[in-house]
Amino acid sequence: xxxxxxxxxxxxxxxxxxxxxxxxxxxxxxxxxxxxxxxxxxxxxxxxxxxxxxxxxxxxxxxxxxxxxxxxxxxxxxxxxxxxxxxxxxxxxxxxxxxxxxxxxxxxxxxxxxxxxxxxxxxxxxxxxxxxxxxxxxxxxxxxxxxxxxxxxxxxxxxxxxxxxxxxxxxxxxxxxxxxxxxxxxxxxxxxxxxxxxxxxxxxxxxxxxxxxxxxxxxxxxxxxxxxxxxxxxxxxxxxxxxxxxxxxxxxxxxxxxxxxxxxxxxxxxxxxxxxxxxxxxxxxxxxxxxxxxxxxxxxxxxxxxxxxxxxxxxxxxxxxxxxxxxxxxxxxxxxxxxxxxxxxxxxxxxxxxxxxx
Ligand code: PHE
Numbered sequence: 316x317x318x319x320x321x322x323x324x325x326x327x328x329x330x331x332x333x334x335x336x337x338x339x340x341x342x343x344x345x346x347x348x349x350x351x352x353x354x355x356x357x358x359x360x361x362x363x364x365x366x367x368x369x370x371x372x373x374x375x376x377x378x379x380x381x382x383x384x385x386x387x388x389x390x391x392x393x394x395x396x397x398x399x400x401x402x403x404x405x406x407x408x409x410x411x412x413x414x415x416x417x418x419x420x421x422x423x424x425x426x427x428x429x430x431x432x433x434x435x436x437x438x439x440x441x442x443x444x445x446x447x448x449x450x451x452x453x454x455x456x457x458x459x460x461x462x463x464x465x466x467x468x469x470x471x472x473x474x475x476x477x478x479x480x481x482x483x484x485x486x487x488x489x490x491x492x493x494x495x496x497x498x499x500x501x502x503x504x505x506x507x508x509x510x511x512x513x514x515x516x517x518x519x520x521x522x523x524x525x526x527x528x529x530x531x532x533x534x535x536x537x538x539x540x541x542x543x544x545x546x547x548x549x550x551x552x553x554x555x556x557x558x559x560x561x562x563x564x565x566x567x568x569x570x571x572x573x574x575x576x577x578x579x580x581x582x583x584x585x586x587x588x589x590x591x592x593x594x595x596x597x598x599x600x601x602x603x604x605x606x607x608x609x610x611x612x613x614x615x616x617x618x619x620x621x622x623x624x625x626x627x628x629x630x631x632x633x634x635x636x637x638x639x640x641x642x643x644x645x646x647x648x649x650x651x652x653x654x655x656x657x658x659x660x661x662x663x664x665x666x667x668x669x670x671x672x673x
Contacts, residue, residue: 316363320375323357327379331386337394340387347383354380419673420526420662423650424509427528430552434545436505436530441491443511444471446479449490453629454569462486469513484513487643488529489569492622495531496630502637504533509646519658526646531622533632533639539572539621542640546619550578554653559585561613570620570641578616580609582655587612614652617644 327347334340347353357376364372417425428438451463462468471482491508508529515523532541543562550558558581562574579585583606608614619642624634647659661669 316360318357318360318364318372318376320357320372320379323353324379324382327353327383328386331383331390334390334394337391340390340394344387347387348380354383416671416673418662418670419650420646422673423646424526424528426553427549427646427649428507428509430549431507431530433552434505434548436507436532439491439495439506439508440510441485441488441494441508443485444482445485445490446476447481447483448476448479449493450483450485450487452480453493453626454489455623455625455629456568460568467514469515485510486514487512488527489641489643491529492531492569492626492641493630496533496627496632500631502533502535502632502639504531504639506531519660520648520651522647522659522663525659527643528646529641529643531639531641533622533627533637535637537621537638537640539640542619542621542642545640546576546616546642550616553649554578554581557584560616562619565618565620567618567620569623569626570618571623573618573620576616576619576642576644577613578652580606580612580614581652582606582608583612585612608652608655608657616649616652617642619643 330343330347331340334343345352349355354376357379358373361369361373361376432438447463450468451460452458456462468486469484471484473482475481488508488510491506491510495504495506495508506529508531510527510529511524512527513524514521517523530545532545539562543560546560546562550560557579559579561577563577565573565575567573580587583589587606587609588603589606589608606612620640622639622641627634627637627639647662650656650662651659
């Protein structure tokens, strides 16, 4: 008897090529290499071949076997790479794509704008490079005021304006009050101005560039209760519903009366005590741990007050007919208070371990 190995090889290759899915290929593999498969049946027939030819045919069958094994393995690899509805594994976990996160300052700006928009405040943005006149003079700050000294304010090289004086980097967002009064010309005004501020300080709670949000409300019959109400609303919305606010007398040139606003500490809920151990036998008083964030239960939010009549006049608004309130708070500061961040420089470190937590 004769065995046509070349013809058998053609058949085997056809089988492999025509297997178009992994399951089909596995069936082909059994048909070719299985116990009752093509190769084994060829080997079994060897004994019927005349002895002189048996050796060569045997060698050819074994070579065919090796070739079939190689081809099947190659095809297996090819099919498992190919994704079609026949070999897709729907239970396999997906490849996760690393997404970026918004910067905490951006998140806070969005939150703050949205809280004040519910009170009817519009979001404004005023120049980062400002005239001295708008940042100081119109805000009732005399020429001799210490904040105007170049130790506190960054002056920009350039031609001074004949009326508005030198160019500076905004040391606070309060010049936005005047710009908004100039823009609208007439109350009602409800504005939130968010911008970058510059002061030459660098430590755990100050960076030379930081952000402020400035609120301004001017209308007929506006008084301190409206201010307190708006601050309470903001504090509860931003820091949590149990947050309390208090006003402490202070001084600003552009408000009268002026206050500093405190909120009850977000870490110890205004108690001044952070943690009490319950499972020790000693007296409770001994176990009280002073809150490291606030020390006395209150955290300082920033400055506020009733807009000074001279400021309304600078803005072209009649202080007899209208009154208003304003505040200016630091954004980095409110985030620190909300999350208990202890070093402001983290915001600008570019350290993803810090930034991606927000
Ligand atoms: N401009 C003040 C500051 O930067 C904050 C402030 C704004 C105070 C508005 C009162 C009213 O500290």
